[in-house]
Amino acid sequence: MNATQALLTEAVKLSKLDRQRFIAEACLRKPELQNEILTILESYDKASHICAPISSDVTTQDVVPPTATLSRRTHDHSVLTPNTTYGPYRILKQLGAGGMGQVFLAVDVRLDRQVAVKSLAGQWLESSNARQRLMREARTAAALTHPHIATLYDVVEDGGHLLLVMEYVDGRSAKALVDEGPVPLGHALRLAMQVADAIGYAHDRGIVHCDIKPGNIQVGVDGEAKVLDFGLARARYETRDEVTASEQGKLLGTLGYMPPERILEGTLNASGDIYGLGVVLFELTTGRKFFDGRDISAYLLTVFSSQLPKPSEFVGAPAALDDVVGLALAKNPMLRYHSARELSRDLQKVLVAVDGSSNAVVVAPSTVSATRVEWPRAALAVAAGALVVLTLAGFATSMFFKAALGISGAFDSDSWLNWPYWGLRAMVVPIMWLVAGASAFALAKGICAAAFKFDALRTMCRPVSATLNHLAVRVSSSTISTFAQALLVVHFALLSLNFWLFDNFMTALDGLIVATTQANFAALAPGNASEQNSYRLVLSLELWAFGFAWFQLLKLRRERKERGFDLGVIGGLGLLAFTLILLALPYRVVRHNEREQVIYGRDTCYVMGQRQVTLGGPVAVGAQEVLLFCPMLDAPRNRVVRADDPKLVLGGPEQNVFSGFTSVR
Numbered sequence: 001m002n003a004t005q006a007l008l009t010e011a012v013k014l015s016k017l018d019r020q021r022f023i024a025e026a027c028l029r030k031p032e033l034q035n036e037i038l039t040i041l042e043s044y045d046k047a048s049h050i051c052a053p054i055s056s057d058v059t060t061q062d063v064v065p066p067t068a069t070l071s072r073r074t075h076d077h078s079v080l081t082p083n084t085t086y087g088p089y090r091i092l093k094q095l096g097a098g099g100m101g102q103v104f105l106a107v108d109v110r111l112d113r114q115v116a117v118k119s120l121a122g123q124w125l126e127s128s129n130a131r132q133r134l135m136r137e138a139r140t141a142a143a144l145t146h147p148h149i150a151t152l153y154d155v156v157e158d159g160g161h162l163l164l165v166m167e168y169v170d171g172r173s174a175k176a177l178v179d180e181g182p183v184p185l186g187h188a189l190r191l192a193m194q195v196a197d198a199i200g201y202a203h204d205r206g207i208v209h210c211d212i213k214p215g216n217i218q219v220g221v222d223g224e225a226k227v228l229d230f231g232l233a234r235a236r237y238e239t240r241d242e243v244t245a246s247e248q249g250k251l252l253g254t255l256g257y258m259p260p261e262r263i264l265e266g267t268l269n270a271s272g273d274i275y276g277l278g279v280v281l282f283e284l285t286t287g288r289k290f291f292d293g294r295d296i297s298a299y300l301l302t303v304f305s306s307q308l309p310k311p312s313e314f315v316g317a318p319a320a321l322d323d324v325v326g327l328a329l330a331k332n333p334m335l336r337y338h339s340a341r342e343l344s345r346d347l348q349k350v351l352v353a354v355d356g357s358s359n360a361v362v363v364a365p366s367t368v369s370a371t372r373v374e375w376p377r378a379a380l381a382v383a384a385g386a387l388v389v390l391t392l393a394g395f396a397t398s399m400f401f402k403a404a405l406g407i408s409g410a411f412d413s414d415s416w417l418n419w420p421y422w423g424l425r426a427m428v429v430p431i432m433w434l435v436a437g438a439s440a441f442a443l444a445k446g447i448c449a450a451a452f453k454f455d456a457l458r459t460m461c462r463p464v465s466a467t468l469n470h471l472a473v474r475v476s477s478s479t480i481s482t483f484a485q486a487l488l489v490v491h492f493a494l495l496s497l498n499f500w501l502f503d504n505f506m507t508a509l510d511g512l513i514v515a516t517t518q519a520n521f522a523a524l525a526p527g528n529a530s531e532q533n534s535y536r537l538v539l540s541l542e543l544w545a546f547g548f549a550w551f552q553l554l555k556l557r558r559e560r561k562e563r564g565f566d567l568g569v570i571g572g573l574g575l576l577a578f579t580l581i582l583l584a585l586p587y588r589v590v591r592h593n594e595r596e597q598v599i600y601g602r603d604t605c606y607v608m609g610q611r612q613v614t615l616g617g618p619v620a621v622g623a624q625e626v627l628l629f630c631p632m633l634d635a636p637r638n639r640v641v642r643a644d645d646p647k648l649v650l651g652g653p654e655q656n657v658f659s660g661f662t663s664v665r
Contacts, residue, residue, distance in 0.1 A: 001276055005008070078162070079121045080104050086163060087156040089117055097121065100130055100231065105168060108153075115153060118164040131162050133231065138164050140207055140230040148198035150218070150226045169226045174284065178583060182287035182315050187223065187320075189351045192281045193344050194225040199277060200340035203270045206556075208234045209269055213257040214277030214283060234268050256291035260303050261333055271333040274340060277326025281347075285321065286314040303331060320350045371514035387420060392577065393584035394423030401588035404512035406638035411609030411627045426587035430540035437544070480557045484568030487553065491575050492548050495582075498542075502535050509586055515635035522661035532590055539583040543576070550576055597652030598628065605630040606657045607650075610643070632660055 011019045023038060079102055080091045088180060089106040096103050096118065102121045107114055120130050141152035141164075154165035164335035174191065177183050183191070195217055202209060209216075210232040218226045232252050261267045279290045291299050292311075308329050311317040324346045330336045337343040402412060499506055504523040511519025525533060550572055557569070595606035605628040606650060613625050623642040631637060641648055 012142055038102045051256075058170040058204055072574065079119050079279075080117070085109065086117070086158040086161060087154075089115060089156065089165060091117065091164070100133070106165075108165075108580055114168045114170075116150075116166045116168040117164065119161050134162055134164060137229075137231045137233065140233045140235060141166070143235075144202055144207065144230075146198050146201045147200070148194045148225055149228060150228050166228075167226070169218040169220050169228075171218055172434075174219055174280065177219060178283045178287055178289075178425035180215050180287070183284045185285060185317060185352065186316070186354055188281070188284040189347055189354065190223075191217070191219065191225045191284060192277065193347045193351070195227055195280065196277060196344035196347065198225075198227045199273050200344065202233075203273070203340060206235050208268060208270050209273050209276075210234055211253050211257070212273050212280060213254050214280055215254075217280065226353070232246060248344050255294060255299055255411050256289070258359055259333060260331060263300060267333075269333075270340075271336055271338070274337050275333075277343065278336075278496075281328065282309070282311060282325050285311045285317055288314060318350060318353055320346075320353060322340045324350060360546070389580065390420045390423035390427065392423065393426050393580055394419030394421065395582040396584045397426050397587040397589075398422050400509075400513065400585045404509075405593070405608055406627065406636075407608050413609065422588065423584065424504055425592075426584040429536060430543065430583065433537065433540050444463060480553065481566060482555075482569055483553055484566060484572055487546070487549055488568050488572045488575060491542070491572065491579075495575070495579065498535075498538060498582075501538070502531065505531055505535055505586075507621060512589070515637070519635075520661065521631055521658045524586075525658040525661040526656050527662055532586075535586075536583065543579050543583055546576055546579065548570075593657045594654050595657055596650070596654055599649040599652070600628055600630070600641065600645075601647045604632055604660060605639065608638075629657060631657055636659040 011022055014022055020038075034170070080094075081087065082091050082093055083569045084091055086106075088108055088110050092102050092105045092107060092114075094102055100121070101119050105114060106117045106237055120134060134154070136157050138152060141150070142478075145151070150169060151167040152164065153167065156163040156165060164389065182188075195212070199209060199212065207230070209227070209230060211229065212227075216227065216229045218228055220226065252268065253272075253276075256277045257279050259267075260273045262272055282290050283287075286309075288309075308326055310322040311325060312319060312322050324343065325336055327335070327346075328343055331513070337346075383562075395416075400413060402408060407414075505528075508519065508521050508523040510516065511521065512524075522528060553569070553572075557566075595608060598605050598607055608627040608629050610624055611625050626641055626643050626648065628639040628641060629637055630639060
């Protein structure tokens with residue numbers, strides 16, 4: 001017992017007033033230690049106050065090994081009878097029991113395969129909330145298809161029994177492995193990576209397990225891990241129901257594997273699963289229990305007051321593994337890994353170091369095959385999408401260019417086949433800004449990743465990335481419809497703000513397209529390049545930001561298997577297309593409008609095109625007509641004149657057609 005623990009052990013026995021005096025005397029020359037101990041005791045008092053009425057209601061739903069002693073109150077008798085058929089499933093024997101029910105080995109008589117059947121038991125048989133909870137578990141499991149998550153096959157109701165029929169994993173639980181001592185390091189790391197991959201997959205689909213522990217991880221005879229029991233799982237986007245309401249005020253999970261913030265604040269989130277995985281990793285590699293007891297306050301006191309144990313203190317583990325476990329078990333959730341995949345990547349590095357070769361890479365077989373099959377299709381989809389975007393941008397900028405300058409008919413020599421070309425030219429700078437922004441983000445992320453090697457910088461960088469991830473999680477927890485409507489409103493508001501910020505520029509464009517009398521085109525002149533560039537920069541940022549947001553929304557919608565017409569989504573995609581059009585619209589008018597300057601009468605005009613015409617008579621005589629655009633004139637600003645018209649003076653310089661405008665009125 002270290003000095004801090006010794007002081008805490010004595011301090012918790014005292015009243016608050018005596019406690020402060022005791023600590024002040026003991027830490028007279030160590031004010032930092034005094035503050036640390038007072039903070040720990042404050043958390044201890046809060047935990048004692050919160051948990052006192054519910055300490056006996058810690059809910060676990062793991063399937064214990066058959067040799068374990070079952071609760072007499074709940075599991076005295078088997079609720080399903082061996083050699084009896086329920087639906088198409090014949091019960092063979094009981095495998096174990098958990099907090100709510102029993103699990104049996106059965107055989108599917110139709111397919112001749114073994115399955116695991118879960119049923120409510122004891123006092124839960126007549127509970128409507130328990131049945132709803134079991135159905136919630138079924139819905140959660142049905143939404144997840146992953147090689148390291150046990151598959152739900154069926155839900156059967158027979159003779160008053162509600163049964164979940166799941167994949168049977170022949171093997172032992174990770175708890176049984178831990179009870180035998182340390183698992184070989186390479187195997188332990190592989191198991192932890194497989195579980196992390198499964199957790200990350202569930203988190204991506206908005207599902208938090210809430211009870212990650214060795215008892216809920218089954219290791220098959222092939223050495224592959226399967227995550228079991230989603231009975232306490234929460235879907236971030238599900239609506240509150242009677243079951244959720246009934247669980248208010250109850251501490252869900254298993255003591256020793258739940259993060260301190262769940263006890264103190266009732267927090268159920270992805271960070272809690274990462275904490276649980278950190279405890280599992282510690283126990284697998286050391287063969288020791290992280291915490292062995294039932295007193296919640298004692299657990300918190302241990303977590304807050306002690307230096308976290310390191311695997312290398314008990315087994316021959318590299319220091320890198322200590323770092324991984326330390327980050328996963330950080331007391332402050334903002335300092336933990338903010339995704340299970342980040343944890344898995346660090347475990348991969350440790351595994352390579354342990355095994356000494358790149359053959360240590362562990363990838364789920366289904367992931368490999370899916371990647372080989374899907375990448376050509378994905379590449380084609382990306383190429384097709386890029387072509388559509390460039391064609392739309394090219395159409396917008398070309399059509400506006402022709403309409404604004406009056407180019408049509410025989411004066412138009414530009415083919416629609418050039419639309420992707422002009423779209424690409426219009427999007428070159430926005431794409432460069434996108435690449436620059438993505439590179440800056442990657443660089444910043446790399447710097448933060450490198451900074452994690454230093455404690456001081458780690459403390460600075462990790463809260464920022466964790467906060468951003470927490471924000472993303474909170475946003476993704478909304479329903480698709482709500483998210484779409486909110487995104488639509490924000491996007492519309494920003495576009496409206498753009499019309500106000502770039503009023504002169506937008507007014508000039510409007511004056512062109514509707515041929516407004518006495519319009520001022522100074523905002524389109526070369527001297528106003530700063531406003532033009534600002535317009536493109538702002539629209540580019542909005543296009544990429546909202547494009548990414550809508551992409552993530554559609555991806556989430558697909559993952560949740562939502563179908564049907566969603567007005568918010570359709571409106572949002574339409575607004576995204578409108579943003580692209582606004583970005584590309586003025587490109588040719590502003591950047592590629594150099595034409596030959598001519599004088600027609602007293603007016604400065606520019607040659608937009610020429611065409612051959614025929615004059616009447618028995619023999620057709622070729623003659624040339626010239627289309628002029630005169631920006632300084634009132635509408636209409638186009639003139640079609642004969643090339644040999646004496647009022648037409650040719651031979652002026654090639655220049656921007658709006659060069660005559662010098663200031664914005």
